[in-house]
Amino acid sequence: MRSTADVLALAWPLAKRDLLARYRGSLAGLGWALLVPLAMLVLYTLVFQGVFKARWPGAGQGGSDYALHMFAGLMVFTATADVAVRAVRLMIDHANLVKRVVFPLDVLAVALVMQSAVHAALQTLVLMALVLALGEGARAGWWWLPAIWLWVLVLQLGLAWLLAATGCYVRDLQHLLPPLIGGLIFLSPVFYAVDSAPEALRWLLALNPLTMPMQAMRAALFGTAVDSVAVGWAVLLAVAFALLSRWWFERLRPGFADLL
Numbered sequence: 001m002r003s004t005a006d007v008l009a010l011a012w013p014l015a016k017r018d019l020l021a022r023y024r025g026s027l028a029g030l031g032w033a034l035l036v037p038l039a040m041l042v043l044y045t046l047v048f049q050g051v052f053k054a055r056w057p058g059a060g061q062g063g064s065d066y067a068l069h070m071f072a073g074l075m076v077f078t079a080t081a082d083v084a085v086r087a088v089r090l091m092i093d094h095a096n097l098v099k100r101v102v103f104p105l106d107v108l109a110v111a112l113v114m115q116s117a118v119h120a121a122l123q124t125l126v127l128m129a130l131v132l133a134l135g136e137g138a139r140a141g142w143w144w145l146p147a148i149w150l151w152v153l154v155l156q157l158g159l160a161w162l163l164a165a166t167g168c169y170v171r172d173l174q175h176l177l178p179p180l181i182g183g184l185i186f187l188s189p190v191f192y193a194v195d196s197a198p199e200a201l202r203w204l205l206a207l208n209p210l211t212m213p214m215q216a217m218r219a220a221l222f223g224t225a226v227d228s229v230a231v232g233w234a235v236l237l238a239v240a241f242a243l244l245s246r247w248w249f250e251r252l253r254p255g256f257a258d259l260l
Contacts, residue, residue, distance in 0.1 A: 002104065007104075007107060007110055008110070008114075010104065010107045010110075011107050011110040011111040011114055012111070012114060014107070014108065014111035015111040015112070015114035015115045015118070018111065018112075018115060019115055019118060022115075030118075030122070033118070033119040033122055033123070034122055034123060034126055036078075037071070037074060037075065037078055037123055038126070040074060040078070041067060041070065041071045041074060044070060044074070044191065045066065045067040045070065048066070048070070048191050049066045049067065054066055054191070054192070056069040056070075056193060057193050057195055057196055058193075058224075068127065068130060068131060068134070068221075068222075069193075069218055069222065070190060070191055071127055071130075072127060072214070072217045072218045072221050072222075073188070073189055073190040073191075073214040073217070073218065074190050075120065075123045075124065075127065075217070076152055076210055076213050076214050076217060077185055077188055077190050077210060077214070079116045079119060079120050079123075079152070079156070080116075080152065080155065080156055080159065080210060081181045081184075081185075082116065082119075083112055083113060083116050083156045083159060083160055084159055084160075084163055084177060084181065085177055085178060085181065086112060087109065087112060087159065087160040087161075087162075087163040087164045087167070088163045088164070088166075088167035088173045088174045088177055089167060089174050090108050090109065090112065090160065090163075090164040090167070091105070091108075091164055091165075091167070091168040091256050091260065092167070092168065092171075092174075092260065094108055095260040098256045098257055098260055099257045099260055105249075105253060105256070106161065106246065106249055106250070108164070109157060109160035109161050109164055109249075110157065112160050113153050113156045113157045113160055116153065116156055117149070117153055120149050120152070120153075121149075124145060124149070127221065128142065128221075131221065131222075139220070139221065139222065139223040140223070141219060141220035141221070141223060141224075141226060142220060142221070144216070144219075144220035144226050145217070145220050145221070148213060148216050148217050148220060148231075151213055151216075151231070151234070151235050151238055152210075152213050154235070154238045154239055154242050155209055155210075155213070155238045155241065155242070157242050157245075158238065158241040158242035158243075158244070158245040158246075159245070160245075161242070161245035161246050161248065161249040162245040162248060162249070163177075164249065165245075165248055165249040165251075165252040165253070166248075166252070168252070168255075168256050168259055168260070169252065169255070169259065184208075187201070187204050187205070187208060188205070188208055188210050188211065188214065189205060189211055189214050189215065190214070194211065194215060209238070209241075212230065212231070212234045213234075216231055
């Protein structure tokens, strides 16, 4: 049985290698982790705030307030979407480790989530800097941010194990997932608050596992109360999901080499 420290020690060199390889040769380097979501932020803000005159409930009337609230949700969604899209090919892209080397394959999912954690940390720092620069000031709830991201990372880890194992057997997932995620962004409270959604949509939002982390992220960032009891139960469900996904991964693992 490997300890958590052993798993992290094994995963970090893989995560670091993949991060460097992903941005090697590009002019902006790791800066793309900030430029891409910021570009999405500008585009969506121009459309939803500039064209549709969207306003965030309870926030100020300026475009910056809407943009900051939207970016808080966008961070969570894009980080999780990136993990999902890459996880579905995780065993295929590391076929050499699966077929030829005695290696703890579950660590590959941990390395993938660690890359997401690096991006999340950078984007969160940028958002906090924007909040300060626009005169909002620091909030007492910011101490919640590491805990909320840990919650999201646990969800991502469960998703990575689930999709890595299933994607090895069902190759169609790698083609189905991108358009599915493209639609799912509109069924997540990224561009709107849950309270503003129509009644017919709210039950779908309640089933979306990213809804509560997005709400908690905004509450912590912008100074509203974080429901610690609801968050506690949601974290327990996230841990249960991760453990179940790990069991699924280990159950399907013996067939990986034959399929690749």
